[in-house]
Structure formats: C-alpha cells, structure tokens
Amino acid sequence: MALSDQDVQKKLKHMITFIDQEASEKVEEIEAKAEEEFNIEKGRLVQQQRVKIMEYYERKEKQVELAKKIQNSNMLNASRLKVLKAREDHISVLLDLAKxxxxxxxxxxxxxxxxxxxxxxxxxxxxxxxxxxxxxxxxxxxxxxxxxxxxxxxxxxxxxxxxxxxxxxxxxxxxxxxxxxxxxxxxxxxxxxxxxxxxxxxxxxxxxxxxxxxxxxxxxxxxxxx
The missing domain is CATH 3.30.2320.30 (ATP synthase, E subunit, C-terminal)
Structure with a gap:
C-alpha cells in the first residue's frame, strides 16, 4: 500500500526531529567534553603557574636570608676588627709608656x-x-x-x-x-x-x-x- 504524501511528510518530520535531537545531544556532549578538557587544562596551567610563583618566592626568600647572613657576618667581622684594633692601640700606648x-x-x-x-x-x-x-x-x-x-x-x-x-x-x-x-x-x-x-x-x-x-x-x- 503506497504512502500518502501526508504520511511521507510525517515520517520526514519525525526523522528530522530525531536527527536534530541526536545532533543536539552530540553538541552537548562535545561542549561538555570541551568544558571538561578546558577546566583540566586551566587547572594544570594554574597549578603550573602556582608552582612557578612558589619556587620564585622560595628563591627570593633564600636570597634574602643569604643576604642577611652575609650582612650579619660582615657586621660581626667589622666589630671584631674594631675590638682588635682597640686592643692593639691599647698595647701600643703601653709600649710607648714603657719607652x-x-x-x-x-x-x-x-x-x-x-x-x-x-x-x-x-x-x-x-x-x-x-x-x-x-x-x-x-x-x-x-x-x-x-x-x-x-x-x-x-x-x-x-x-x-x-x-x-x-x-x-x-x-x-x-x-x-x-x-x-x-x-x-x-x-x-x-x-x-x-x-x-x-x-x-x-x-x-x-x-x-x-x-x-x-x-x-x-x-x-x-x-x-x-
């Protein structure tokens, strides 16, 4: 029994609706996948940058700590030299008195x-x-x-x-x-x-x-x- 034009139109419409739905679901799946991958990549990049920033500030902190140690050492050495000079000057005065x-x-x-x-x-x-x-x-x-x-x-x-x-x-x-x-x-x-x-x-x-x-x-x- 041959289909009437009306039946053909219904079937075509049904097929188009199914295809549209399939396409929409596929688009949503692709978008969800893309969103997931984007979030994963964004998280990876953020973590990577966070690690770099932490490493940078750790290096800076070590540099500051080293600079403080060097400064303290230099100040301590300068103080020791002043004490030694004062002592030697005192001894020189005593020797001059002896002369x-x-x-x-x-x-x-x-x-x-x-x-x-x-x-x-x-x-x-x-x-x-x-x-x-x-x-x-x-x-x-x-x-x-x-x-x-x-x-x-x-x-x-x-x-x-x-x-x-x-x-x-x-x-x-x-x-x-x-x-x-x-x-x-x-x-x-x-x-x-x-x-x-x-x-x-x-x-x-x-x-x-x-x-x-x-x-x-x-x-x-x-x-x-x-």
Missing amino acids: ERLASVTKDQARYKAILEGLTAQCFCQINESKVIIRCRKADEHLVKDILPSAIATYKKLTGRSVETKLDGDNYLPSELTGGVEMSTPNGKIKVSNTLEKRLQSISEQMIPELRETLFGKNPNRKFDE
Missing part, C-alpha cells in the same frame, strides 16, 4: 752602668768575632770605657775567646736613644744592636701574647697555648 720610662734607667748611674756591662757582654756573644767596632751615645762613652774590661772578661769566661775592641768616636749613636751599644765587624758586614730600645722591642714582641691575655683574658678561639 718613655726607659729614660729613668740612665738616671741611676750605678744601675745603668751594670746594665750597660751586661748589654756589652751579650753583644760580644751575639757577634762572636775576634775584632769589633763599638758604637755608643757620646754621653755614655766614659761608661763604656769603664765597663769594657769586665765585659770582655765575661765574654772570655763564657766562650773561651778573646776580642779586640775599638770605640768609634766619630759615629756615635743618636742622642735621642736612651742607651746601650751597637757592634759591628771592621768591614761592617755583621752588625748587632743592643740598645735599650732594641731590647725593649725584643722583650715586648715575646711578651705581647702574655700581655694580651693579662689585659683582655684568654682567647676562647685559641685551642692550644703557644
């Missing part, structure tokens, strides 16, 4: 004469030559002449050697020196200084560690005593 007080040694002639004899005998032992030229202050020339025999005798007793001396009357030690003697070989190749200033310098260099400990206490950073 000023050397002048009092020569005021007591008997005491200074005994000291001069010891310095001269020691100088003989240090230079240990058979012939020496002796220099002293012009003010001490008469004292040196007086103590030479006993100083030579002391040297001979200690070493078993004799020494021939000559007092240099043309080249005295500077008058600003406190006292003592200098000796040299005739050719000038060997020279030994045993002035009071030189002795003070030598003694102070040996005593500075002990002096520091006496004035400022033991260094907590020093593991072993010298």
